[in-house]
Amino acid sequence: MSTVTTPAAPKVGFVSLGCPKALVDSERILTQLRMEGYDVVSTYQDADVVVVNTCGFIDSAKAESLEVIGEAIKENGKVIVTGCMGVEESAIRKVHPSVLAVTGPQQYEQVVNAVHDAVPPNLNHNPLIDLVPPQGVKLTPRHYAYLKISEGCNHSCSFCIIPSMRGKLVSRPVGDVLDEAQRLVKAGVKELLVISQDTSAYGVDVKYRTGFWNGAPVKTRMTELCEALSSLGVWVRLHYVYPYPHVDELIPLMAAGKILPYLDIPFQHASPKVLKAMKRPAFEDKTLARIKNWRVICPDLIIRSTFIVGFPGETEEDFQYLLDWLTEAQLDRVGCFQYSPVEGAPANLLDAAIVPDDVKQDRWDRFMAHQQAISAARLQMKIGKEIEVLIDEVDEQGAVGRCFFDAPEIDGNVFIATEQDIKPGDKIMCRVTDADEYDLWAEVI
Numbered sequence: 001m002s003t004v005t006t007p008a009a010p011k012v013g014f015v016s017l018g019c020p021k022a023l024v025d026s027e028r029i030l031t032q033l034r035m036e037g038y039d040v041v042s043t044y045q046d047a048d049v050v051v052v053n054t055c056g057f058i059d060s061a062k063a064e065s066l067e068v069i070g071e072a073i074k075e076n077g078k079v080i081v082t083g084c085m086g087v088e089e090s091a092i093r094k095v096h097p098s099v100l101a102v103t104g105p106q107q108y109e110q111v112v113n114a115v116h117d118a119v120p121p122n123l124n125h126n127p128l129i130d131l132v133p134p135q136g137v138k139l140t141p142r143h144y145a146y147l148k149i150s151e152g153c154n155h156s157c158s159f160c161i162i163p164s165m166r167g168k169l170v171s172r173p174v175g176d177v178l179d180e181a182q183r184l185v186k187a188g189v190k191e192l193l194v195i196s197q198d199t200s201a202y203g204v205d206v207k208y209r210t211g212f213w214n215g216a217p218v219k220t221r222m223t224e225l226c227e228a229l230s231s232l233g234v235w236v237r238l239h240y241v242y243p244y245p246h247v248d249e250l251i252p253l254m255a256a257g258k259i260l261p262y263l264d265i266p267f268q269h270a271s272p273k274v275l276k277a278m279k280r281p282a283f284e285d286k287t288l289a290r291i292k293n294w295r296v297i298c299p300d301l302i303i304r305s306t307f308i309v310g311f312p313g314e315t316e317e318d319f320q321y322l323l324d325w326l327t328e329a330q331l332d333r334v335g336c337f338q339y340s341p342v343e344g345a346p347a348n349l350l351d352a353a354i355v356p357d358d359v360k361q362d363r364w365d366r367f368m369a370h371q372q373a374i375s376a377a378r379l380q381m382k383i384g385k386e387i388e389v390l391i392d393e394v395d396e397q398g399a400v401g402r403c404f405f406d407a408p409e410i411d412g413n414v415f416i417a418t419e420q421d422i423k424p425g426d427k428i429m430c431r432v433t434d435a436d437e438y439d440l441w442a443e444v445i
Contacts, residue, residue: 153169178228271317
């Protein structure tokens, strides 16, 4: 009697660097490969080929990407490169000439074709039998997921090369976005993190045309998208929101509990002179008034942002203006970067004084100390309050989760000492007992 052996599934290793938007790209590529019968493995040694999804936003990210590519070549030998740094193929091949293929961001088909060339798919694979989970392959924990609503950006900020890498704004059809969100929720996702380069510009490129979801018309616009997402009964968190006038429409939705009262707005600076050099809208005074009004409508609103110190031409007066602005704005969650020149960015051509590295470091230190005091004071105000916590992990010390003012990976945590049977993905009500600059401690109610 002869036995028929099924050929082993080809195996792909995957390294995803950079921002959540790149993570979504990785998930899309992995979903396609899984549908074609490839196994995704977690070690270089087990893989037949390794795909590295790179970041090319700043020089340190490029250096990390080149380092990881080198590690993959050393450990495995067969390496395909994709992602934002992929637009600089010559720079990658100069350091690592043996890479099999290099593609840029969103070039999903080219990546999959390169995998086919390196390790052909199993022709006996039957996608109707070897099922991929309906939500696709995700690189985040089961209980939260990133929902990308558009690609590209119409801004021309002088420090950024994202439009040259990812192109102008292209909004996804609203029905496709909502279908994906619904699939994710049915698969167990409790939190949707809405992302794009410019979330508040969603639909501008298609003139906010009307799409359809579940038989009902929905405009391709951020407000209507959020209204529709709110019907799914999960946390909806907004990232990378520019403060266009229509953002005001979202605050009542937050006050009504339809979406999380959380806005991630990349302000980058406050000095009108620096904002102008950055080619950002110089709206600092109007923004302070709007923030105050938002908090009147929705007192629980949490605002996170990122800033750059040491931009070419930034004076001590500009920096002090920024610190004073932070005192007025009372932002809850803040990140800060020292300006780093990016090859190809217009800021490199500015006729402005370069801020010395030691001055950049000093300003970063002062910025962080200033903002930490603000963040700590705002978190102290949470002590004694009841909050809903989404659990991310459980260990022998208890549970670690996040409440509505904490996005995964970038904000703080809530630490809960409990012996109750709690598992990741659970939502539980807690009372805050303590706080520091970033994190909260709480007890189960």
